Amino acid sequence: MAAAEALEEKQADATQAPRARSPRRYTDLCGRHRLQARVQLLSREIGFLEEELQSVEGLQPVSVCCKEVDKYVGTTPDPLIPTYKKRHKSCCFSRWLRAMVCFNATCFTGGCSSWQNRPCCTRRPNGSCSSSGGYPSRSCCSVSCSRLRCVIPRLSCPGYSCGCVCSCSNCTKVRLCPTCLCCISHCVCE
Amino acid sequence: MSFSELKDRHVAATATVNTLRDRLNQKRQQLLDTDVAGYAKSQGRTAVNFSSTDLVCCRTLQGHTGKVYSLDWTPEKNRIVSASQDGRLIIWNALTSQKTHAIKLPCAWVMTCAFAPNGHSVACGGLDSECSIFNLNSQVDRDGNIPVSRVLTGHKGYVSSCEFVRDQDTRLITGSGDQTCVLWDVTTGQRISVFGGEFPSGHTSDVLSISINSSNSNMFVSGSCDATARLWDTRIASRAIRTYHGHHGDVNSVKFFPDGQRFGTGSDDGTCRLFDMRTGHQLQVYSQQQANNDQDIPIVTSIAFSISGRLLFAGYSNGDCYVWDTLLAEVVVNLGKLQNSHEGRISCLGLSADGSALCTGSWDKNLKIWAFGGHRKVI
Numbered sequence: 001m002a003a004a005e006a007l008e009e010k011q012a013d014a015t016q017a018p019r020a021r022s023p024r025r026y027t028d029l030c031g032r033h034r035l036q037a038r039v040q041l042l043s044r045e046i047g048f049l050e051e052e053l054q055s056v057e058g059l060q061p062v063s064v065c066c067k068e069v070d071k072y073v074g075t076t077p078d079p080l081i082p083t084y085k086k087r088h089k090s091c092c093f094s095r096w097l098r099a100m101v102c103f104n105a106t107c108f109t110g111g112c113s114s115w116q117n118r119p120c121c122t123r124r125p126n127g128s129c130s131s132s133g134g135y136p137s138r139s140c141c142s143v144s145c146s147r148l149r150c151v152i153p154r155l156s157c158p159g160y161s162c163g164c165v166c167s168c169s170n171c172t173k174v175r176l177c178p179t180c181l182c183c184i185s186h187c188v189c190e
Numbered sequence: 191m192s193f194s195e196l197k198d199r200h201v202a203a204t205a206t207v208n209t210l211r212d213r214l215n216q217k218r219q220q221l222l223d224t225d226v227a228g229y230a231k232s233q234g235r236t237a238v239n240f241s242s243t244d245l246v247c248c249r250t251l252q253g254h255t256g257k258v259y260s261l262d263w264t265p266e267k268n269r270i271v272s273a274s275q276d277g278r279l280i281i282w283n284a285l286t287s288q289k290t291h292a293i294k295l296p297c298a299w300v301m302t303c304a305f306a307p308n309g310h311s312v313a314c315g316g317l318d319s320e321c322s323i324f325n326l327n328s329q330v331d332r333d334g335n336i337p338v339s340r341v342l343t344g345h346k347g348y349v350s351s352c353e354f355v356r357d358q359d360t361r362l363i364t365g366s367g368d369q370t371c372v373l374w375d376v377t378t379g380q381r382i383s384v385f386g387g388e389f390p391s392g393h394t395s396d397v398l399s400i401s402i403n404s405s406n407s408n409m410f411v412s413g414s415c416d417a418t419a420r421l422w423d424t425r426i427a428s429r430a431i432r433t434y435h436g437h438h439g440d441v442n443s444v445k446f447f448p449d450g451q452r453f454g455t456g457s458d459d460g461t462c463r464l465f466d467m468r469t470g471h472q473l474q475v476y477s478q479q480q481a482n483n484d485q486d487i488p489i490v491t492s493i494a495f496s497i498s499g500r501l502l503f504a505g506y507s508n509g510d511c512y513v514w515d516t517l518l519a520e521v522v523v524n525l526g527k528l529q530n531s532h533e534g535r536i537s538c539l540g541l542s543a544d545g546s547a548l549c550t551g552s553w554d555k556n557l558k559i560w561a562f563g564g565h566r567k568v569i
Contacts, residue, residue: 035197042200050210053213061223066473069452070230076499078497079545081501082240
């Protein structure tokens with residue numbers, strides 16, 4: 001009897017329209033995990049900052065570091081900075097000789113035909129400058145050309161300039177000649 | 191722990207971090223008795239004096255058909271690799287301006303390139319999140335392209351910067367938009383170490399630049415969009431050695447000072463700064479902009495030091511290329527205003543290995559080489 005009544009109730013329930021239920025409460029696991037991760041990061045950051053605070057206690061002032069920078073910069077040669085150098089008398093003759101050899105053998109009679117079309121600076125006997133190739137005289141002729149190695153121009157390369165490259169027999173460094181009228185007077189290594 | 195307790199802990203931890211940072215700033219301010227310029231002036235130093243023809247553009251390297259984004263010199267032999275928006279790497283002979291190689295990239299969106307120490311390989315990376323290695327001596331394929339010899343995969347964001355470890359041809363460090371730096375073994379393509387990420391004390395935003403210490407190749411510094419630079423030891427990936435605060439914007443460029451004890455940074459805030467690696471001190475700020483609002487300040491895109499450290503070259507988004515006297519914190523030359531200068535943003539620059547020439551790359555699609563064109567006066 002009781003079972004029949006229960007069955008009747010169940011069937012009655014089944015025929016009734018389902019009732020809307022209030023939304024289930026979901027735990028925001030993603031947000032919680034994210035917040036937990038942030039707290040862990042912050043705890044770690046606190047540890048690092050406390051360590052750094054301790055290390056700062058015994059630190060030298062900034063002026064000590066500035067002195068080190070000043071000393072290093074002052075004692076390191078730099079090819080991009082104008083410098084003043086003492087010329088030793090014994091170097092003068094060898095430098096003059098090199099310049100003469102360069103001019104006579106390389107610039108005008110050397111194996112590079114490109115130089116015949118290149119403006120070269122020449123020093124007149126009175127010490128003034130002249131230049132060929134339609135370029136104006138430049139104050140670059142106040143120094144003699146050092147040894148030059150001609151570079152054959154490449155017409156396919158639009159960025160080609162004078163192609164003048166200087167090399168020093170005493171060192172392995174090579175410096176670019178910035179214009180076709182000026183020649184580098186010293187090697188970087190001197 | 192309940193959610194509300196967790197939130198309370200987060201608030202308390204944030205307050206503690208801010209308090210500790212303020213205390214740290216105060217301690218550092220107490221040690222800030224001078225800066226580099228103040229000290230140099232007290233020693234009677236005067237600024238480097240350049241005439242208008244002392245630094246000249248002696249080469250213009252033309253060939254890219256898109257913006258130049260990155261360049262690197264070989265350690266020897268005066269060759270340059272450049273990367274461009276045109277999707278190519280070009281290898282140049284800096285002395286003759288000749289192009290020795292032109293490499294068409296599998297992904298055109300390249301952001302960085304680097305020469306291997308032996309000069310036989312180049313690396314590049316970009317928006318494909320990979321770093322590709324090319325062997326310049328390998329045979330070209332049927333299309334005349336140099337094939338990729340190795341691809342380094344693993345980053346989850348763009349590769350913004352890469353540099354070979356100088357005394358180890360097989361190791362490379364990359365910086366990425368995924369906020370990490372990675373040390374790679376190029377021969378196997380494997381990641382050796384990952385610096386940063388979610389839990390270790392890494393950057394909290396994209397890494398934009400890295401620089402390896404030439405005096406100690408175990409140390410490198412990274413610059414990031416989180417406005418900090420961080421120092422790393424390649425043997426300790428678990429945490430950054432030190433974090434350097436000071437900038438108010440993305441740190442676009444970092445470069446070690448030649449002595450290996452300091453490094454420079456360039457930022458979106460328009461300033462360059464010099465930091466001491468060991469102490470964390472900010473030694474000098476290089477800033478000249480006095481704009482009415484932040485939008486007018488050109489950002490620093492790239493920096494390099496001369497071989498002595500006396501000159502700091504800084505490229506800016508408005509095409510300026512200031513040459514700073516690092517000791518006096520004064521601009522001594524603006525290469526962007528010289529004859530034959532670039533016509534667009536300076537995106538990258540680098541010094542040759544012997545320090546005698548500077549190469550700049552620009553959004554005007556060209557590279558230019560600058561050298562000393564003046565006279566060394568003899569007494």
